[in-house]
Amino acid sequence: MGIPLRQKLTIGLYVMKQRLRGVKRFPLVLELEPLYQCNLACAGCGKIQHPDDILARRLTVEQCVQAVEECGAPVVSIAGGEPLVHREIHLIARELVRRKKFVYLCTNGLLMRRKLDLFEPSPYFAWMVHLDGLRARHDQVVCREGVFDRAVEAIREAKRRGFKVFTNSTFFEPDGPDEIRAVLDYLNDELKVDMMQISPGYAYEKAPDQEHFLGVERTRAIFREVFAGGRRRRWRLNHSPLYLDFLEGKVDFECTPWGIPSYSVLGWQRPCYLMSAEPYARTYRELVEETDWSRYGRGRHPSCENCMAHCGYEPTAVVATTRSLRESIRAAVSN
Numbered sequence: 001m002g003i004p005l006r007q008k009l010t011i012g013l014y015v016m017k018q019r020l021r022g023v024k025r026f027p028l029v030l031e032l033e034p035l036y037q038c039n040l041a042c043a044g045c046g047k048i049q050h051p052d053d054i055l056a057r058r059l060t061v062e063q064c065v066q067a068v069e070e071c072g073a074p075v076v077s078i079a080g081g082e083p084l085v086h087r088e089i090h091l092i093a094r095e096l097v098r099r100k101k102f103v104y105l106c107t108n109g110l111l112m113r114r115k116l117d118l119f120e121p122s123p124y125f126a127w128m129v130h131l132d133g134l135r136a137r138h139d140q141v142v143c144r145e146g147v148f149d150r151a152v153e154a155i156r157e158a159k160r161r162g163f164k165v166f167t168n169s170t171f172f173e174p175d176g177p178d179e180i181r182a183v184l185d186y187l188n189d190e191l192k193v194d195m196m197q198i199s200p201g202y203a204y205e206k207a208p209d210q211e212h213f214l215g216v217e218r219t220r221a222i223f224r225e226v227f228a229g230g231r232r233r234r235w236r237l238n239h240s241p242l243y244l245d246f247l248e249g250k251v252d253f254e255c256t257p258w259g260i261p262s263y264s265v266l267g268w269q270r271p272c273y274l275m276s277a278e279p280y281a282r283t284y285r286e287l288v289e290e291t292d293w294s295r296y297g298r299g300r301h302p303s304c305e306n307c308m309a310h311c312g313y314e315p316t317a318v319v320a321t322t323r324s325l326r327e328s329i330r331a332a333v334s335n
Contacts, residue, residue, distance in 0.1 A: 027259060029315075031077050039110055040108055044170065084110075259312070
């Protein structure tokens with residue numbers, strides 16, 4: 001099973017409605033960050049580098065619901081920080097599911113087993129567990145031993161209780177094709193997670209480790225080898241076929257940064273959640289209408305030169321898919 005049919009149809013109809021209405025810029029996924037505080041200090045992430053007063057802030061349930069309704073995205077990825085640190089995270093997820101939004105709750109897994117009783121399985125809800133490698137590699141990336149095993153235990157327990165479980169894996173310069181294939185095989189065949197999301201590491205400005213992020217050419221070379229021989233067809237990947245083509249370098253796209261807008265304790269982030277130095281907008285409308293989008297993307301902004309992250313290029317691939325009958329059929333039958 002790949003992307004659930006219900007979700008494919010919902011997003012496809014949503015995109016068609018936006019186009020019929022003449023809407024040029026619209027969101028596919030809202031990246032909702034109700035807090036920046038985390039119980040890990042990963043080398044490739046800089047969220048906890050914010051000052052203590054910002055780390056202490058929390059979005060309320062009402063603020064989260066308002067942001068979702070304001071932008072109208074059909075999918076909401078609840079990230080952070082570590083969302084399960086938020087005392088009302090289950091209420092936030094419940095309100096969004098009640099509105100029939102597809103909710104991905106991103107977590108490192110450390111608090112997941114303890115919090116499972118607060119959530120209910122639903123076609124609109126999935127756990128998105130962060131796993132950046134097998135045991136030794138993942139624990140190295142998150143800078144703490146034992147995290148991999150606890151995350152795996154939480155995944156097994158969640159699946160036993162009937163939850164959908166997805167994974168999110170970011171790969172960095174030390175990760176070669178063999179290592180990436182081993183991770184995907186393990187998640188797909190051993191853990192049998194419902195879907196897997198992958199992304200090449202992006203040079204997040206606040207991350208402590210700035211030396212091991214993948215560039216464009218290196219990313220293409222790695223994923224051409226990872227997917228060689230049609231391997232990607234056997235993995236349950238949470239991506240459009242065109243985005244996977246993009247990772248291999250078979251096609252190239254411009255970034256669509258407004259496709260996955262980010263709302264956090266600081267407001268609406270320009271142009272995406274990976275670039276923290278840009279000014280924030282107070283409202284979604286201000287974000288869309290008053291941001292100079294021509295400043296961003298490869299060849300336009302230095303921070304964008306080596307980015308191939310899904311947050312900017314998956315929306316481009318999805319819209320391109322809906323404009324092509326051939327690609328729409330390919331996406332419908334994929335996985």
